[in-house]
Amino acid sequence: EVQVVESGGGLVQPGGSLRLSCVASGFSFSRFLMNWVRQTPGKGLEWVANIKEDGSAKYYVESVKGRFTISRDNAKNSVYLQMDSLRAEDTAVYYCARGQNYYYYMDVWGKGTTVTVSS
């Protein structure tokens, strides 16, 4: 079965750090772009970052640049999101999503992991 499973969410204080993980199975992980997308009740769905198949290129939404880092380990079929200097507005459900190289659409999504930034 083709799937991705996120983990690593939790409660963290403002200014703190958290590392999210996403493990893929059922497909050739190293052949796909990988994305992180988050969802808040107030702002809906927001794409956060993505990383090319070989990790050679990474892109971020402006609001997380300099604070979040996306990375991947193709040997472990995993993609990560290191989140530093967290703010209350980063509170969201974070989804991992596989990206196709054809028109870059996101076709496989996980169930998400919840990040809460609060003192």
Added chain:
Amino acid sequence: IQMTQSPSSLSASVGDRVIITCRASQNIGNYLSWFQQTPGKGPKLLIYVASSLQSGVPSRFSGSGSGTDFSLTISGLHREDFATYYCQQSYNTPYTFGQGTKVEI
């Protein structure tokens, strides 16, 4: 690129035909996807490249449009279709989503 969906919500009955529209703030070609989301679950891809039906998605779902104006049509609502629908552009980063359309009974 801003994506604007309409309506934000709608009420419909089983068997109805429903059309949701999505407008991009600039030309995005066919770099447009549609997703369905039910409470507590991640988004599910329905349509990609504006009009291609994702494998396993019922044929009552269809997409059309190109450039800046797109639509999602559900031809004959089933009970399991009551959900929130989102459009999303992948023309360039940052990818952006519409605000969602909630389809209610």
